Amino acid sequence: MTTEKAFRDREILSEAHSRGSVATLGAFFRLSGPGWLQSAITLGGGSLGGALYLGVIGGSSMLWLQLVAIVIGVIMLSAISYVTLSTGRRPYGAINEFVNPVLGASWITATILANMIFILPQFSLCFDVLDKNFGMFGEAPTESSKIIFSAVIGVLAFGIVVLSFKPGFASRMFDALLKLIVGAIVICFVMAVVFLARTGKINGWEVLQGFIPDFSQWFKPSPGLADKINGLDESARIFWRQALVERQQSVMISTTATAVGINMTFLLPYSMLARGWDKPFRGLARWDLMTGMAIPFIVVTTCIVLASANAFHAKIDTEFQSDDWNVVQQSRLFKGTESTIMKRMEKADPNSLTPPASLGEDGSKQWQSEQVAKYIAGMKQDERIVASALVKPNTEALAKTLQPVLGNWSNTVFGLGVLGMGFSTIIILMLINGYAVAEIFNRYQSNWLRIIGAGAACAVGFCWFWIWTGDSKTYLVIVASSFAAILLPIAYFTFMALMNNRELLGDEKPTGIRMTIWNVLMGVGVVGALLQSVAAVSTKIDSPNGPYVIGGVVTFVILALVGFSARPRRESS
Numbered sequence: 001m002t003t004e005k006a007f008r009d010r011e012i013l014s015e016a017h018s019r020g021s022v023a024t025l026g027a028f029f030r031l032s033g034p035g036w037l038q039s040a041i042t043l044g045g046g047s048l049g050g051a052l053y054l055g056v057i058g059g060s061s062m063l064w065l066q067l068v069a070i071v072i073g074v075i076m077l078s079a080i081s082y083v084t085l086s087t088g089r090r091p092y093g094a095i096n097e098f099v100n101p102v103l104g105a106s107w108i109t110a111t112i113l114a115n116m117i118f119i120l121p122q123f124s125l126c127f128d129v130l131d132k133n134f135g136m137f138g139e140a141p142t143e144s145s146k147i148i149f150s151a152v153i154g155v156l157a158f159g160i161v162v163l164s165f166k167p168g169f170a171s172r173m174f175d176a177l178l179k180l181i182v183g184a185i186v187i188c189f190v191m192a193v194v195f196l197a198r199t200g201k202i203n204g205w206e207v208l209q210g211f212i213p214d215f216s217q218w219f220k221p222s223p224g225l226a227d228k229i230n231g232l233d234e235s236a237r238i239f240w241r242q243a244l245v246e247r248q249q250s251v252m253i254s255t256t257a258t259a260v261g262i263n264m265t266f267l268l269p270y271s272m273l274a275r276g277w278d279k280p281f282r283g284l285a286r287w288d289l290m291t292g293m294a295i296p297f298i299v300v301t302t303c304i305v306l307a308s309a310n311a312f313h314a315k316i317d318t319e320f321q322s323d324d325w326n327v328v329q330q331s332r333l334f335k336g337t338e339s340t341i342m343k344r345m346e347k348a349d350p351n352s353l354t355p356p357a358s359l360g361e362d363g364s365k366q367w368q369s370e371q372v373a374k375y376i377a378g379m380k381q382d383e384r385i386v387a388s389a390l391v392k393p394n395t396e397a398l399a400k401t402l403q404p405v406l407g408n409w410s411n412t413v414f415g416l417g418v419l420g421m422g423f424s425t426i427i428i429l430m431l432i433n434g435y436a437v438a439e440i441f442n443r444y445q446s447n448w449l450r451i452i453g454a455g456a457a458c459a460v461g462f463c464w465f466w467i468w469t470g471d472s473k474t475y476l477v478i479v480a481s482s483f484a485a486i487l488l489p490i491a492y493f494t495f496m497a498l499m500n501n502r503e504l505l506g507d508e509k510p511t512g513i514r515m516t517i518w519n520v521l522m523g524v525g526v527v528g529a530l531l532q533s534v535a536a537v538s539t540k541i542d543s544p545n546g547p548y549v550i551g552g553v554v555t556f557v558i559l560a561l562v563g564f565s566a567r568p569r570r571e572s573s
Contacts, residue, residue, distance in 0.1 A: 005168070033175045035288030043185055043421050051066065073293075090269070091269045235348065253531050270444070316385055
């Protein structure tokens, strides 16, 4: 679709190119937009949680993982943007026609499913921030307060999304608003880290070293924790080294492969087409991804990792240090370490957690919990520190821990940053769902279908406090993570196939060394996503839902093979 605005934008680009690189950069910044949409969803609750935990388990030594993750994401998104802008074809139709209709259907289905499920924790995240960081809902939030909050957030986000569907001034305001939100997120976290640096809490040299890839972390714990492990007895060393290495491997795979989720791959090409972009905009698209998505992601996640490392890496609270088991139970770390400590106890003495026969179910659980607390109270401090590295903190814990350093405004700065991350992600998930629903009905330009799709996601998000809890939450996490993990490498492989399809790209298909470079870079992305997929699925095999996960994988593989044979036959020229 070529619009009047697209013609004007093309003229702006052409004129800027004729005036030199400075004018071109100015035009790029003026016309950018899709990359900032990607940034708004990339900087969501998933990135927040991942960055928080990287700081816990690796300090600043694992900063390079975030860099690798976003580079892989940019490569794959650049590939799909190149295909889209070079051909003018919507990816869904191109995949169905030139690759495999089953893969196309899976891609759009996974996108909608991810939108509907992942919007729930974003509503929950925003509510928790307003509740815990700003105290807006009192000590015991009621269901009515959650309903009012959901209505306000939902209506506000939905209104902003509808604004984006309208051409002209409305869409420009939408772009400006998203840039403002992303910019505010960056400023909030940068402010916190700058203050930490001024107080001498951050070592600049160590930060720089953290961006240098260290693949040995696949086999050994991070330096800050390795020193603690070396001082333990042999059985403790073996146990904790294995536990930490397994966790680091999981973190390395998930961080590297999932900076860009399955639904994000859908957003970029359709947001570019909605703006009327085509071949002359390919340079702008690459620049937009780097400046609008990659740089904010790197800056924000780096700041979160550094703040988390300062607060939690190789550190434990005073309650967890206590020799009184009653005090130990009051630590936020106790519940997070309890299951791992139980494994440690059972390995040392299989009968150590066998409760007296006279206790009931509740009494047995309480007795076991007390035994764990007593065991922790007798552990060396270094072993307690190592155990705490397996606990994932939240933003509330981070804000409280940094309060002595940052002052009373720590709650505010982190609260505003996290609120911006959650709210911007809600907006983009609605936007993606609008595009996806319209595409399913092959009416991509229908604003009404886009609005219906966005409204459906909004309606689901409104119900978060009923759905995102208990067994339902656990089930949805398993479904969403499994489906997304399985489909992401498939999506990456599909983009790689499109990039190599001469029938689709014609003379625009890269050749020679250029094509080789593209394939090597995309191949790294496919392998990374595949490793993450295998790891995610393997962790669920032994769960109660394991048979369903395996059955789903097998069914998908069969359907995909059928899809290749069902692809429309094209006559050779």
